[in-house]
Amino acid sequence: MIASTSPCPCLSGDTYGSCCGRFHSGETEAPTAERLMRSRYSAFAVGATDYLRRTWHPSTRPDRLDLDPDQRWTGLDILGCMGGGLFEAEGTVEFVAHYVHAGQRDSLREHSRFVREDGRWLYLDAID
Template sequence: MATKRPRRQAVSTCPCGLAETYEGCCGRFHRDEAAAPTAEALMRSRYSAFVRRDEPYLLRTWHPRTRPGRLDLDPGMRWTGLEILATTDGTPFHTTGTVTFRASFRGGTLHERSRFERVDGAWVYVDGDFPAA
């Protein structure tokens, strides 16, 4: 008689595209256990928050002067991947930075150059523009 092996629970990688689990990657930022150390890390965590529809995190990491009162996240939107195209500044030694990225969703892509600043030591999203493809 064969013995059954316990099934391994599938561990999913983080939606941001890094080869880490969600819990160990963007999840710790979403749970407010740590702050994103760079503008790129914040960008990745915000993408993951869009994937997971985490409106409180998105609002919390938006610059107070540009933050909307609320978000209307489309429940039918299915994000499928993130590609970081370029970063400028945005390290722990900077106060501003930009991240240019392409986010894919079912049916298309979003290409944006996002601007980030530090507020009280934490990186926040300011705004973005849409460069020509």
């Protein structure tokens, strides 16, 4: 894991404890689709698989989630958001997540869909 005083992996500028760490611990829920997306990126970065599964919609959640220990997440760029606000039930976030694997830099670009159910934002899937 990561110290609560360390910079948050989502690059918000806040510490992990005051940013994504409070979502990972279950202290509170992400209030918007973008905050959920950022917290899920951070969960990949710190290896919080329980959080990733907990915030994945049951209809698309994999039975298992095994993270590659050799993959190091290094940065996140949010390209755009539609919906996903405090009073909305659906939203999308387009982003680029940067990582290093086997000494090679690479990135993952995704346009993700999120839904809010019972007051909680959940990752649904990626839009092609």
